[in-house]
Amino acid sequence: MKQIAAVILIMITIVSLVVIAFTVNQVDQEETRLKTDLQYRSTLLAESLKETVEPNFINKSDNYLQNVVERFSSKERFAGLGIYDNKSNVVALSSTIPEASSAATKVAADAMDADRAEGGFVKLNQEKTYLLAVPMHDDKSIVGALVVVQNAGYIDNRLNEIWTNNLFRLLVQATLLSLATLLLIYWFLYTPIRNLVAALQTDRSGGGKQNPKGLTNSFLFRPLINEVSRIRSSLLEARSSASEEARLRLEKLDSPWTAERLKEFLKDILKGRTIFMVSNREPYIHTKDGNQIKYYFPASGMATAIEPVMQACGGMWIAYGSGDADKLVVDNKDKIKVPPFEPKYTLKRVWLTQQEESGYYYGFSNEGLWPLCHIAHNRPIFRKEDWEQYQKVNQKFADAILLEIKNQDRPIILIQDFHLALVPRMVKAQRPGAVIGLFWHIPWPNPESFSICPWKKEILDGMLGADLIGFHTQLHCNNFIETVGRELESLIDYEQFTITRNNHISFIKPFPISIAFPNQDKSEEDNKAAIDKIRKSLDIKTKYIGLGVDRLDYTKGILERLKGVEIFLTKYPQYKTQFAFIQIAAPSRTKVKKYHDFAQEVEKEVERINSAFKIKNWKPIVLLQRHHNQEEIQKFYKSVDFCLVTSLHDGMNLVAKEFVAARDDEKGVLILSQFTGASRELKDALIVNPYNGEQTAESIKQALEMKPTEQTKRMRNMREVVKNNNVFRWSAELLKTMIDLG
Numbered sequence: 001m002k003q004i005a006a007v008i009l010i011m012i013t014i015v016s017l018v019v020i021a022f023t024v025n026q027v028d029q030e031e032t033r034l035k036t037d038l039q040y041r042s043t044l045l046a047e048s049l050k051e052t053v054e055p056n057f058i059n060k061s062d063n064y065l066q067n068v069v070e071r072f073s074s075k076e077r078f079a080g081l082g083i084y085d086n087k088s089n090v091v092a093l094s095s096t097i098p099e100a101s102s103a104a105t106k107v108a109a110d111a112m113d114a115d116r117a118e119g120g121f122v123k124l125n126q127e128k129t130y131l132l133a134v135p136m137h138d139d140k141s142i143v144g145a146l147v148v149v150q151n152a153g154y155i156d157n158r159l160n161e162i163w164t165n166n167l168f169r170l171l172v173q174a175t176l177l178s179l180a181t182l183l184l185i186y187w188f189l190y191t192p193i194r195n196l197v198a199a200l201q202t203d204r205s206g207g208g209k210q211n212p213k214g215l216t217n218s219f220l221f222r223p224l225i226n227e228v229s230r231i232r233s234s235l236l237e238a239r240s241s242a243s244e245e246a247r248l249r250l251e252k253l254d255s256p257w258t259a260e261r262l263k264e265f266l267k268d269i270l271k272g273r274t275i276f277m278v279s280n281r282e283p284y285i286h287t288k289d290g291n292q293i294k295y296y297f298p299a300s301g302m303a304t305a306i307e308p309v310m311q312a313c314g315g316m317w318i319a320y321g322s323g324d325a326d327k328l329v330v331d332n333k334d335k336i337k338v339p340p341f342e343p344k345y346t347l348k349r350v351w352l353t354q355q356e357e358s359g360y361y362y363g364f365s366n367e368g369l370w371p372l373c374h375i376a377h378n379r380p381i382f383r384k385e386d387w388e389q390y391q392k393v394n395q396k397f398a399d400a401i402l403l404e405i406k407n408q409d410r411p412i413i414l415i416q417d418f419h420l421a422l423v424p425r426m427v428k429a430q431r432p433g434a435v436i437g438l439f440w441h442i443p444w445p446n447p448e449s450f451s452i453c454p455w456k457k458e459i460l461d462g463m464l465g466a467d468l469i470g471f472h473t474q475l476h477c478n479n480f481i482e483t484v485g486r487e488l489e490s491l492i493d494y495e496q497f498t499i500t501r502n503n504h505i506s507f508i509k510p511f512p513i514s515i516a517f518p519n520q521d522k523s524e525e526d527n528k529a530a531i532d533k534i535r536k537s538l539d540i541k542t543k544y545i546g547l548g549v550d551r552l553d554y555t556k557g558i559l560e561r562l563k564g565v566e567i568f569l570t571k572y573p574q575y576k577t578q579f580a581f582i583q584i585a586a587p588s589r590t591k592v593k594k595y596h597d598f599a600q601e602v603e604k605e606v607e608r609i610n611s612a613f614k615i616k617n618w619k620p621i622v623l624l625q626r627h628h629n630q631e632e633i634q635k636f637y638k639s640v641d642f643c644l645v646t647s648l649h650d651g652m653n654l655v656a657k658e659f660v661a662a663r664d665d666e667k668g669v670l671i672l673s674q675f676t677g678a679s680r681e682l683k684d685a686l687i688v689n690p691y692n693g694e695q696t697a698e699s700i701k702q703a704l705e706m707k708p709t710e711q712t713k714r715m716r717n718m719r720e721v722v723k724n725n726n727v728f729r730w731s732a733e734l735l736k737t738m739i740d741l742g
C-alpha cells in the first residue's frame, strides 16, 4: 500500500510541476500582452487629448481645462486626467486622482524633462493604475504636460483567474490520475499476481490442475505467467509421478514409507473418509510475546510422532488450547489451519477452565495415571476431585468429537494417550458406527500395579469403547489384556488378541511408534559450522561430548544418568578436562509439586558434581534448562560423541530414534536404557540398566573408546531400523488395521 501511495505521489508531483511551469509562462505572456495593450491605448488616448488641450492651453481658463478633464474622466478603465504646467503645478485634475499624487506629478515632470511620453504602473487609491504623461508645447517650448490615468486592476484579476483555473484543473487531473492509477494497478498488477499466487498455492497443496481465472489474460505478465505455468506443470508432473511411484511402492511393503506414500495409501483405503486425531496436547501453541503472537511446537513425544502424519494425510486434530494466545487466532468455531507456515490440516481447540486443567491434567493424569503406568518409584496420587474433573473433561472432548462427526458417515477417530481414556466409550455409545482407535503412548503396568487405581474398572471400560487399542510393545499389550481379565467381565481371545465386552470387540495390538526420519539437507561444512558454534557458545573445549535430551521428568532417569557420569569420572580420572556432558532439559508439568521438586533436585545434583570435579575453567556437566526447537536439538545430536538415554521406564523414547536419524555421518554411540520400548528395536545401542550406575559409567567409557568402524557399523544398522520403521509406516499400519475393522 505504501508503494502505491508513493507511486501516486510521485506522479502527482510531476504533473503539478509541469502545470505550474506552464501557468507561470502563461501568466507572464498574458501580463505582457495586457500591459502592452494598455500602454498602447493610453498613448492613443493621450495623443488625442493632447490635440484638444495643447492649442488652447495658454489662453483657456483653468475652468475650461477642468471641464475638459472631468468630461473625459468617466470612461471605462479610464481613471482620470491631469494637466500640469511646466513647473509641474496642477492646472486641472480629475476628482478621481488625489491632488497630492506625487506619482502623477513625478511622471509629468519626467515627461517634460525628457520631452517625450513617460509612463509607469503605480498604486492609487489601493488600485493598480497606469500613468502616462505626454509633454505639451507651444511654438517654442514645453508648456506643460498631460497625464492620462488608466485602471490596471483588471490585469491582476485576469492573472489570478488564470492561476485559479489552472490549479482547479490540476486538482481534477490529480484526482482522476490517482483513481486511474489505482484501477490500473488493481486490474493489471494486483489481480494477475493474486491469481498467480492462488494458482501456486492450489498447486502446492495438491489442488486443481486448471488455470485460475484471469491468469492468462494479463499481457503485462505473459512472460512471467508462461514461465510460472511451466514450473506449475513440472510441479504437477512431479507430484503425479511421485504419487504413481508411491502407488507402485504400496505393493512392496518392505521399501521405506514416506509422507507421499502414506498420503497415497490413505487416499486409497480411506475412500473419502476423514481422520479425526484427538489428544490433550496440541501441536502448535500460540503465545503472546509483547504485542506479537508467536507459536511453538511442544516438547512432546506424542506430538513429534503424530504431526508429520497429519501433515501427510490432512483431516482434523482436536486438542486442548493451552496457549495464552490460542483463543486470539482461532475462528468462531475454535478452529485454525496449521502448520501456520503452510496449512495442511485443521486444528480444533477445546477450552478448559483452570479448575478442569488442574484436576484432569495435573491431578488425575500426571499425578495419578502417569506414575501408575510408569512404576518409577513415585507413589501415584488419586483424588476424588481430580477424577471428577477427568470425567468432565473427557466428556468435553467426546462432545467436541461428536459435534465434528455429526455429518460424517463412518468417521475414523484416533484418540491419543492416557489423558482421554474414557473418550472411546463416550463416543462409541453415541455413534456405534464410528471406527475408534486409542493409542497408549506410555507403558501399561502389570495387573497388580494397576489394581491400586480406585477407578480402574471405569478406566478399562472407557478404553474398551475403542475398536483398536495400541501400545508400543507386545509386553504392554499382554499386561493390558491380563489387567482386563482380572478386573472386568469379558471374553479374551489370546490367539487373536481381542477382548469382547457387551458384544463389542476390541483388538489389542502393538504398534511401535517412531519418527519421520528427516531427509538430511545440510552439507558437512554446515554441520561442522553448527557444531563449532555450539562448542563456542557453551565454552566447551573438551575433546569428547556426551548428550542427554529430555523433558524434565523423573521417569527419564536424569539423576541416575548424572550418577553414571560421576562414577565414570571417578573411575577414569584421565577423562577429566577431556569430557563434558550436556543435558538439555525442557521444563515440564511445572505446576505439579513432584516435577517442581525434581527440577530443583537435578539442578542441585549438577552443582554438586560440578563443584566436586571442577578444574580451572572446566566443569563436567552443562545443564540447559529450557525448551529448544527441533532445529537446535538436531545440531546437538550431530555435535556429540554419544547420546545417553536412561529412562527408568518409557513407552518408546523418541529421543533415541531422533539421535540415530540425525547421524547421517554414521558416527556417534547411543547408550540406551533397557526399560525403553526403543531398546527392543535399537539392538546396536549400548544397552544399560539405568539403576546400575557402574554399568552406565562403563558404557560411557566404551562409547568414547569405540573404534570409528565399530561406531559406523552399529549406527548404520540402527539407522536402517529407524528409516524402515518410521512414523509413516506406524500410522499406515495402525490406520489400515482400524479401517479393516469397520
Ligand code: ADQ
Residues within 6 Å of the ligand: 298, 299, 300, 301, 302, 304, 305, 441, 442, 513, 549, 550, 551, 584, 585, 586, 587, 626, 627, 628, 629, 630, 633, 650, 651, 652, 653, 654, 655, 656, 658
Ligand atoms: P515423551 O515422554 O514426551 O513421550 P519422548 O518419546 O522421548 O518422550 O519424546 C520427547 C520429545 O520431546 C522428543 O521429540 C524430543 O526431541 C522433545 N524434547 C525433549 N527435550 C526437549 C527440549 N529441551 N526442548 C524441546 N523439545 C524437547 C511419550 C512417551 C514416550 C513415547 C512418546 C511417543 O513417554 O515413551 O516415545 O510419547 O509415543
